[in-house]
Amino acid sequence: MDNSLIGLVNRIQRVCTALGDYGGGDAVASLWESLPTVAVVGGQSSGKSSVLESIVGRDFLPRGSGIVTRRPLVLQLHKTDDKYEYAEFLHMPRKRFTDFAAVRKEISDETDRITGRSKQISPVPIHLSVYSPNVVNLTLIDLPGLTKIAVEGQSENIVADIENMVRSYIEKPNCIILAVSPANQDIATSDAIKIAREVDPQGERTFGVLTKLDLMDKGTNALDVLEGRSYRLIQPWIGVVNRSQQDINKNVDMIAARRREREYFQTSQDYSHLQSKMGSEYLGRVLSKHLEAVIRSRIPSITAMINKTIDDIEAELNQIGRPLANDAGVSCNPAQEGF
Numbered sequence: 001m002d003n004s005l006i007g008l009v010n011r012i013q014r015v016c017t018a019l020g021d022y023g024g025g026d027a028v029a030s031l032w033e034s035l036p037t038v039a040v041v042g043g044q045s046s047g048k049s050s051v052l053e054s055i056v057g058r059d060f061l062p063r064g065s066g067i068v069t070r071r072p073l074v075l076q077l078h079k080t081d082d083k084y085e086y087a088e089f090l091h092m093p094r095k096r097f098t099d100f101a102a103v104r105k106e107i108s109d110e111t112d113r114i115t116g117r118s119k120q121i122s123p124v125p126i127h128l129s130v131y132s133p134n135v136v137n138l139t140l141i142d143l144p145g146l147t148k149i150a151v152e153g154q155s156e157n158i159v160a161d162i163e164n165m166v167r168s169y170i171e172k173p174n175c176i177i178l179a180v181s182p183a184n185q186d187i188a189t190s191d192a193i194k195i196a197r198e199v200d201p202q203g204e205r206t207f208g209v210l211t212k213l214d215l216m217d218k219g220t221n222a223l224d225v226l227e228g229r230s231y232r233l234i235q236p237w238i239g240v241v242n243r244s245q246q247d248i249n250k251n252v253d254m255i256a257a258r259r260r261e262r263e264y265f266q267t268s269q270d271y272s273h274l275q276s277k278m279g280s281e282y283l284g285r286v287l288s289k290h291l292e293a294v295i296r297s298r299i300p301s302i303t304a305m306i307n308k309t310i311d312d313i314e315a316e317l318n319q320i321g322r323p324l325a326n327d328a329g330v331s332c333n334p335a336q337e338g339f
Contacts, residue, residue, distance in 0.1 A: 004137045005292050006137045006138065006288070006292055006295065007078065009035050009036070009139070009302075010076045010139055012302075012306070013035060014090055016032045016035075017074075017090060017125065019313070022072075022123070031305050031308075031309040034174060034298070034301060034305040035174065035302065036174045036175075036176065036291060036298055037139065037141055037172075037175050037176065038138070038139060038175075038177075038287055038291055039141045039166075039175050040052060040140055040141065040142050040180065041166055041170060041177060041179050041192045041196065042145055042146065042179070042180030042181065042191065042192045043145055043181075043190070043191035043192060044145035044146070044147050045182070046145065046180045046181060046182050046191070046192065046211060047180060047211030047240075047242050048142070048145060048180045049061045049063065049068070049069075049142075050211065050243060051211060051240055051242065052075065052140065054240065054242055054243075054257065054261070054280035055077075055135070055138070055140070055280050056077065056132070056134075056254075057134035057135065057254045057255055057258065058100045058103075058130070058132070058134075058254055059100060059101075059104075059248075059254055060087070060100040060101075060103045060104050061073075061104060061142075062107055062108045062111075068145075069142055069143065070122065070144060071110075071114060071115070071121065071122045071123075071125060071126055071144075072123065072126070072141055072143055072144075072165070072169070073126050073128060073141070074125045074126065074139065074140075075130070075140045075141070075142060076127070076128070076130070076139045077129075077130050077137060077140075078129060078131045078135070078137060079132070079133065079137050080131050080132060080133050082133065083133055085130075085132040085133070085134070086098050086131055087128060087129065087130045087131070088128075088131075089106060089126070089127065089129075090126075090127035090128075090129075091110060092106070107128070110126050111126070120158070121144055121161055121162060121165065123168075136284045136285055136287075136288040137288055137292075138287055138288045138291060140178070140287075141169060143165065144166070146162060146163060146191040146192070146195065147159055166195060167195065167198075167199065170199050170200070174294070176205050176206075176207065176290065176294065177196045177199075177206040177207065178207050178209060178287070179192035179206055179207065179209065180192055180209045181208065181209070181210055182210075182211050182212040183210045183211060183212050183215070183216050183222040183225070183239070184215045187230050187231055193208070193231060202234065203232060203234050203235065204234045204235075206234075207233070207235045207238065207283075207286070207290075208225070208231070208233050208236075208238070209237075209239075210222055210225055210226060210237060210238070210240070211239075211240055211241075212241075212242070213240075214241050214264060221271070222239065226239050238277065238282065239271065239278045239279075240261065240278070240280045240283060241264045242257070242261075258281060261279050262275075265278045265279055
């Protein structure tokens with residue numbers, strides 16, 4: 001069992017979901033909102049999915065044109081000491097997936113179970129846990145990509161609906177924002193930076209991720225962004241180089257892609273002086289360390305909110321006259337959970 005602070009918060013999140021709490025608007029939902037999270041935000045085709053897959057070291061997310069992510073994906077990563085890699089879904093607690101192509105299919109299938117085969121979105125999250133020696137302890141929430149137009153089969157409200165869903169996560173003061181932007185577009189037009197700036201104007205809880213550095217026009221670079229001159233954040237900007245579409249089509253191994261990414265920064269004339277602070281592996285380590293620090297600083301308020309939630313639930317159960325069933329796999333006692 002993962003006994004890190006991140007692991008403990010992961011288990012509380014799973015309890016919240018089992019109780020129907022995933023950051024909505026009622027009283028019980030406030031427990032989810034008190035938990036520090038990392039929300040991944042980006043426009044369509046920003047490279048958001050590739051960043052997540054590189055952090056995990058596995059090819060597991062659905063791909064395609066249009067809005068592929070139509071429900072929040074709560075991705076809980078657990079570092080293990082052995083070489084055995086597997087994934088589990090909260091909605092299929094007794095099944096271990098060792099084939100990550102099957103994980104991709106289940107994400108699509110589970111999305112369709114809630115949304116139908118429409119192209120609409122749903123705020124109900126999918127919980128996926130990955131156990132691997134190639135990850136750091138970290139929880140990321142992948143949100144639908146920001147878009148500017150509705151496509152055929154979608155309501156005209158889809159653009160606003162996605163923005164409202166993203167905003168509902170990142171406006172919370174406990175949310176760490178991972179704003180993903182492509183380097184081959186002007187940062188001033190970045191959908192991720194625009195919405196992050198609105199909810200975090202000082203840039204105190206926003207990490208900037210710059211993708212597609214290798215696709216910039218020859219003779220240009222992104223140093224003004226990466227070194228904080230174009231748009232300053234309190235947290236660092238981190239550049240990554242994801243697999244090309246050709247690599248994806250050829251199913252290039254993600255671990256080999258990580259090695260290529262390291263080589264890119266080591267040999268780059270523009271970025272070699274930044275190599276120790278670039279790349280998806282560094283990004284994962286920085287986020288894990290930062291998330292744990294934020295959780296540690298919030299322990300008193302999290303504990304108070306857990307106790308309040310337990311009291312509220314017990315009062316409601318007493319009113320309707322049935323016992324509390326603890327079927328989510330964790331204790332509801334914060335002392336027992338390590339707080």
